[in-house]
Amino acid sequence: MKRRPQFLLINPYIYDFAAYDLWSKPLGLLYIASVLEENGSDVKVIDAMDRWHPAVLRLQGLDRPKSRPFGDGHFFKEQVTKPSLVSSVPRKYYRYGMPPSVLEKEIRREVETVKPDAILVTSGMTYWYQGVHETIRLCKELVPDVPVLLGGIYATLFTDHATRTSGADLVIAGEGERTILPALSKLTGFEYTRTYSSHDDFPKPAYHHYPTLEYAAMMTTRGCPYSCSFCATHSFTEHFNRRRVSSVVEEIAFYRQHRDIRNITFYDDALFVNADAHIKPILREVIARHIKVHFHTPNGLFARLIDEELADLLVASGFKTIRLSYETKNIERQQQMRKVTDHDLEKALERLQHAGFPSRDAVVYLIMGLPGQTPFEVEESIQYVHELGARVSLSSFSPIPHTEEWNKAIELFQLPADEPLLTNKSIYPLKHDGFTMEDFERLKTVATRGNRRVRDSVESATISDYNVYA
Ligand code: B12
Ligand code: SF4
Numbered sequence: 287m288k289r290r291p292q293f294l295l296i297n298p299y300i301y302d303f304a305a306y307d308l309w310s311k312p313l314g315l316l317y318i319a320s321v322l323e324e325n326g327s328d329v330k331v332i333d334a335m336d337r338w339h340p341a342v343l344r345l346q347g348l349d350r351p352k353s354r355p356f357g358d359g360h361f362f363k364e365q366v367t368k369p370s371l372v373s374s375v376p377r378k379y380y381r382y383g384m385p386p387s388v389l390e391k392e393i394r395r396e397v398e399t400v401k402p403d404a405i406l407v408t409s410g411m412t413y414w415y416q417g418v419h420e421t422i423r424l425c426k427e428l429v430p431d432v433p434v435l436l437g438g439i440y441a442t443l444f445t446d447h448a449t450r451t452s453g454a455d456l457v458i459a460g461e462g463e464r465t466i467l468p469a470l471s472k473l474t475g476f477e478y479t480r481t482y483s484s485h486d487d488f489p490k491p492a493y494h495h496y497p498t499l500e501y502a503a504m505m506t507t508r509g510c511p512y513s514c515s516f517c518a519t520h521s522f523t524e525h526f527n528r529r530r531v532s533s534v535v536e537e538i539a540f541y542r543q544h545r546d547i548r549n550i551t552f553y554d555d556a557l558f559v560n561a562d563a564h565i566k567p568i569l570r571e572v573i574a575r576h577i578k579v580h581f582h583t584p585n586g587l588f589a590r591l592i593d594e595e596l597a598d599l600l601v602a603s604g605f606k607t608i609r610l611s612y613e614t615k616n617i618e619r620q621q622q623m624r625k626v627t628d629h630d631l632e633k634a635l636e637r638l639q640h641a642g643f644p645s646r647d648a649v650v651y652l653i654m655g656l657p658g659q660t661p662f663e664v665e666e667s668i669q670y671v672h673e674l675g676a677r678v679s680l681s682s683f684s685p686i687p688h689t690e691e692w693n694k695a696i697e698l699f700q701l702p703a704d705e706p707l708l709t710n711k712s713i714y715p716l717k718h719d720g721f722t723m724e725d726f727e728r729l730k731t732v733a734t735r736g737n738r739r740v741r742d743s744v745e746s747a748t749i750s751d752y753n754v755y756a
Contacts, residue, residue: 291327291476294393294402295319298421299334299383300414301366303375303712307337307359308584309551311503314438315408316491318462324489325467325478328400331495332392334384334421337361338498341388350498356580356606357500357549369416371707376723381417390424397429403474405429406466407454409438412686413710415448422453433473437462442521443687444706460522461508463488486530490537493545501549501582502541506534506568510555514623515690516656516683519555526556528564535571542577551582551607558591569599580604586611586651589626589634597637609649609679610634614659615667628670635674645675646740654729655683655718657694661725665732672736675743680733682711682726 297312312333319329333339337351342362353359361382368379384392396402405425409418418440425434436454448457456473458465467478482488485508493499509523541547558565572579581604589610592600600608612631613623620627635645650671654664664680671678685695686709696703699718707713 291322291470291474292400292402293322293327293329293404293406293470294396295329295331295406295408296389296393296421296425297331297333297335297408297410298414298417299381299386299389300410300417301379301381302411302414302710303377303379305361305363305380305382307335307361309356309358309501309503309549309582310335311491311501312408312410312438313491313503313505313553314462315406316493316495317488318406318408318437318466319492319495320489321463321466321482322470323492325480327476329492329495330396330400330402331492332389332396333496334389334392334417335361335382336496338496338500339384341392342384345385345388353500356582369707371705372710372713375713377712383417386420386424389421390428393424393428397432401429402432403476404470405432405434407434407436407438409436409440409448411710412440412443412706413708413713415440415444415452415706418448419452426453435466435469435473437466439522440706443518444704447704447706485527486533490540493541499545499547501551502545502547503551503553504534504537504541505529505553506564507554507556507559511559512556512625514625516653516686518686518688521688526559528560531564531567531571534568535575535577538568538572538579539575539577542579547579549580549582551584553585555585556588557583557585558588558596561591561593561596566596566599569603572603573599578604580606582607583609585609590630592634592637594637594640597634597641597643600638601641601643605643607649608638608643608647609651610676612650612667612671613653614656614663615670616659616663619656619659619663631671632674635676646677646743648676649679650674650676651679651681652733653683654680654726655721657691657698657718659683659720661721661729664729668729668733668736672740675740677737677740678733680730684709684711684713 295315297315319331322329351359363380363382365378366381407421422434433455435456436452437458441448441457442459445457445459464482471478507528509526510519511526586609612626639645652667668678685692
C-alpha cells in the first residue's frame with residue numbers, strides 16, 4: 287500500500303510593538319491544510335498564535351483565555367529587546383503568542399511522532415518576519431533533512447528578501463491552493479493530479495485542527511476591483527472574484543451547526559461589491575435559515591455601497607462590528623483615492639442608524655501619515671467623524687511594496703527598499719518629516735478622547751472600544 291504523505295504546517299509567533307487578536311486566524315494556511323487533506327495527505331497544524339493552545343494556557347495558569355464577548359482578546363505576550371534597526375522607536379517591543387521554547391517542544395513532539403515529508407510555514411505582516419525566520423531555523427535544527435516551504439504575506443510582498451534570508455528551501459508567492467500540489471510533487475515525489483479551477487472548488491479551511499474555536503474567519507470573495515494607491519491586494523489575487531452564494535451560506539451554516547461558532551469575521555477586501563448578486567442574497571439566506579451568528583468586519587467596508595436594503599440586511603442578519611473605510615476629509619485626496627466621499631459616509635451612517643445600528647457603534651477608518659498629508663488634515667477628519675456621532679480608528683500608513691505609495695515613500699524618505707521591519711506602522715512615522723512622533727501620539731489621544739465622548743453620549747453603548755491601532 288502507498289504511504290500517505292505527511293505534512294506539518296506552522297503559523298509562527300510574532301514580534302511587534304502592539305498586537306491584538308481581532309479575530310485573527312491563519313486563514314491561508316488553513317486553506318492549504320484542507321487542500322492537502324482533500325488530496326490524500328495527513329496534516330498536523332501548530333498555530334503559535336492560538337490563544338486557546340493548551341501549552342500557552344498552561345504558561346499563564348489558565349484553563350481558558352480571557353476573551354471578550356465576541357471572542358476577540360489579548361495574545362499572551364512577553365517584552366523583548368528591540369532589534370537595533372528599530373531601537374529609536376519610543377515604544378516597548380513584545381513577542382506575542384507561543385514562546386520559542388514551547389514551540390520547539392511542540393515541533394519536536396510532532397516530528398518525533400511522525401517525521402513529515404515537508405514543513406509548510408506561513409507568514410503574516412511583512413514586519414513579522416523575525417518570528418518566521420526563527421521558526422524555520424528551529425525546524426532546520428530539529429529535522430535538517432525535511433524541506434521547509436514558506437508562503438504568505440511576507441513571502442509574497444518581500445519574495446527576494448525571504449528567498450535570501452529566511453532559510454526556507456522554497457519560497458512561494460501568492461495564493462497557495464493551486465501552487466502547493468505541483469510544488470510538493472516536485473519536492474517530495476508524491477503524485478498529485480488534482481487542479482482547482484475556481485475558488486468555489488477549494489475545500490473549507492481546516493478548522494478541525496482547533497479543538498476549541500471561539501470564532502471563524504472566512505472569505506466570500508478574493509481580490510478587489512479597485513486599486514487604491516497604498517494597497518497591495520493585487521499582489522495576492524489579480525482579479526476580483528466572488529464565491530457562489532450557496533457555498534458561502536453552507537460554510538456559515540456548517541460553522542454554526544457543527545462547531546457551535548457564534549462569531550464569524552469576514553476577511554474580504556471587497557465584501558460589498560456587486561451587493562445585489564453577492565452579500566444581499568447571502569444575508570437573506572442566513573436570515574431565512576435562522577442561522578444565529580454575529581458577524582464582524584475588521585476590514586474597512588465600502589460606505590458608498592451601503593444602501594437602505596443592505597443596511598437593513600446587515601442589522602437583521604447579526605452584524606455586530608461594522609468598520610467603514612473613509613480615510614480622509616481632504617477632498618482632493620478623496621478624489622485621488624477614488625474611494626469614499628463625505629456624502630457616502632454620511633449616507634451610510636444614516637442608513638445604518640435607521641436600520642437600528644447606532645452610529646456610535648460604527649467605527650470609521652482614517653489613514654494617518656500618507657506622504658503629503660498633514661497632522662491638521664487628520665485632526666480635521668477625526669473631528670468630522672466624531673461630529674457624525676461615529677468612532678474613529680486611526681490606521682497609521684506604512685508603505686507596502688508593489689504599491690504606488692511605496693514608490694513615493696521610498697523616494698521621498700530615502701527608505702531602504704529591502705528591509706521589511708521598516709514597513710511596521712509604528713516605525714514609518716519616524717521617517718515622515720511632515721509628522722513628528724508627538725503629532726502621532728497627540729492625534730491618537732484626540733481620537734481616543736473623542737471616541738469616549740461618542741460612546742458615553744448614550745448610556746447603553748453596546749460595543750466596547752477596541753481601537754487596537756491606537
Ligand atoms: C484580514 C486582514 C487583516 C485582519 C487580520 C488578519 C490576520 N490573519 O490576522 C486585520 C483587519 C486585523 C488586519 C490588520 C492590519 N492589516 Co491587514 N489584511 C488582511 C487581508 C485583507 C487578508 C489577509 C488574509 O487572511 N487573507 C486570506 C488568506 C486566504 O490569504 P493569505 O493568508 O495571504 O494566504 C494565502 C497566500 O498568502 C498563500 N499562503 C499563505 N501561507 C502559505 C504557506 C505556504 C507554505 C504557501 C506555499 C502558501 C501560503 O496561500 C494562501 C491561500 O491562498 C490582507 C489583504 C489581502 N488580500 O491579503 C490585508 C493586509 C495583509 N493587511 C495589511 C495591513 C497594512 C494591515 C494593518 C497594518 C492596517 C493598519 N494600518 O492598521 C493592520 C495590522 C495589524 C497588526 N496587528 O499589525 C497589508 C499588509 C501590510 C504588511 N506590511 O504586511 C495587507 C496586504 C492589505 C494592504 N493594505 O495591502 N488585516
Ligand atoms: S484599499 Fe480596499 S478598496 Fe482599495 S484596493 Fe485595497 S482592498 Fe480594494
